[in-house]
Amino acid sequence: MESKTADWFSFEWFTPAKLQSFDWANPLWFYAMIAIPLIFILRWLIVNQFSQKLPVALTKKDLRSDPITYLRFIPPVFFVISLMLIMTSLARPQTTNEQVEQWSEGIDIVLNIDISESMQIMDFLPNRLEAAKEVARNFVSGRFQDRIGLVIFSGDALPSCPLTTDYGLLYELIEDIDFDKIESRGTAIGNAITSGINFLRESTSESKVMILLSDGDNTAGNVDPITAANLANAYNIKMYVIAIGREGKVPFGTDFFGRPRMVENTFDESTLREIAQIGNGKFYRVSDKEALVQVFDEIDRLEKAEIKETRYKDTTDFYFVYLKWAAVFLLLWLLTKSTFVTNVLTD
Numbered sequence: 001m002e003s004k005t006a007d008w009f010s011f012e013w014f015t016p017a018k019l020q021s022f023d024w025a026n027p028l029w030f031y032a033m034i035a036i037p038l039i040f041i042l043r044w045l046i047v048n049q050f051s052q053k054l055p056v057a058l059t060k061k062d063l064r065s066d067p068i069t070y071l072r073f074i075p076p077v078f079f080v081i082s083l084m085l086i087m088t089s090l091a092r093p094q095t096t097n098e099q100v101e102q103w104s105e106g107i108d109i110v111l112n113i114d115i116s117e118s119m120q121i122m123d124f125l126p127n128r129l130e131a132a133k134e135v136a137r138n139f140v141s142g143r144f145q146d147r148i149g150l151v152i153f154s155g156d157a158l159p160s161c162p163l164t165t166d167y168g169l170l171y172e173l174i175e176d177i178d179f180d181k182i183e184s185r186g187t188a189i190g191n192a193i194t195s196g197i198n199f200l201r202e203s204t205s206e207s208k209v210m211i212l213l214s215d216g217d218n219t220a221g222n223v224d225p226i227t228a229a230n231l232a233n234a235y236n237i238k239m240y241v242i243a244i245g246r247e248g249k250v251p252f253g254t255d256f257f258g259r260p261r262m263v264e265n266t267f268d269e270s271t272l273r274e275i276a277q278i279g280n281g282k283f284y285r286v287s288d289k290e291a292l293v294q295v296f297d298e299i300d301r302l303e304k305a306e307i308k309e310t311r312y313k314d315t316t317d318f319y320f321v322y323l324k325w326a327a328v329f330l331l332l333w334l335l336t337k338s339t340f341v342t343n344v345l346t347d
Contacts, residue, residue, distance in 0.1 A: 025092035085326035155184025186220025239279020
């Protein structure tokens with residue numbers, strides 16, 4: 001504290017900005033300052049009432065006021081200032097630097113996102129894939145200390161990002177997803193699940209989660225989706241399966257005149273439901289972007305790790321600064337009260 005109060009002899013300690021920057025541990029001492037003028041008023045009344053008075057007859061022309069008589073107020077002023085500074089130091093001015101350290105045990109999550117050709121259907125605006133990407137980015141930005149991995153798939157699966165807490169990198173990778181990342185066409189759901197398992201199988205986290213987002217049936221790959229789901233269950237991986245898209249007539253591209261071209265869309269969700277059931281998770285069917293947002297919000301709530309925090313407070317006291325100033329004014333009072341200043345005659 002000595003290094004911080006070495007420059008105590010500075011009027012900066014009395015500026016409004018400096019005083020407002022302090023935390024006051026005992027602010028009630030400021031109310032005690034009200035008693036100071038009351039004490040002096042009471043003393044003046046007592047002295048004026050009981051002190052001996054010597055009647056002196058003077059003519060009016062002999063009565064005059066000399067400015068030097070006001071010097072008698074200097075010692076009491078020094079004494080009052082000293083008392084106020086003592087009370088300021090008793091109020092304990094201090095600054096507190098609080099640091100908060102947050103941590104959680106964390107959850108390991110793998111996002112499996114379908115980029116097959118049917119994800120270009122525009123029943124979600126601008127299309128299914130872009131809607132899924134936006135919601136996935138928002139999901140990632142809302143996590144805290146969870147490791148998240150990314151797998152994309154169409155006719156094959158492409159592990160795009162291993163488990164990481166670098167959410168900035170993951171955000172960019174999701175942003176860069178497009179239909180040209182995988183050349184082979186189709187929907188290899190089984191391959192996607194096994195790629196996610198490869199990320200999660202060596203995880204030591206108490207909670208391991210895979211989110212599978214797809215709009216179609218398994219039409220490609222060399223791994224059966226149900227077999228892959230059973231393997232995920234063996235590794236205690238919880239499966240959340242989101243089936244995205246509407247059935248019936250849906251817009252897909254445009255015709256020669258720029259009008260939306262309507263195509264028939266069918267959907268067999270039985271396999272996806274079974275995957276979620278085997279994975280002890282939940283199955284969701286969403287037909288618009290708002291529903292997709294709600295699903296990710298629900299998963300976000302269901303898979304939240306408890307966040308713990310430790311607070312550290314570094315408190316520095318500055319009462320010693322004002323105590324030093326009080327000592328200065330107290331010495332000035334003692335010096336002036338012992339000189340002619342105190343003995344200047346009153347009117």
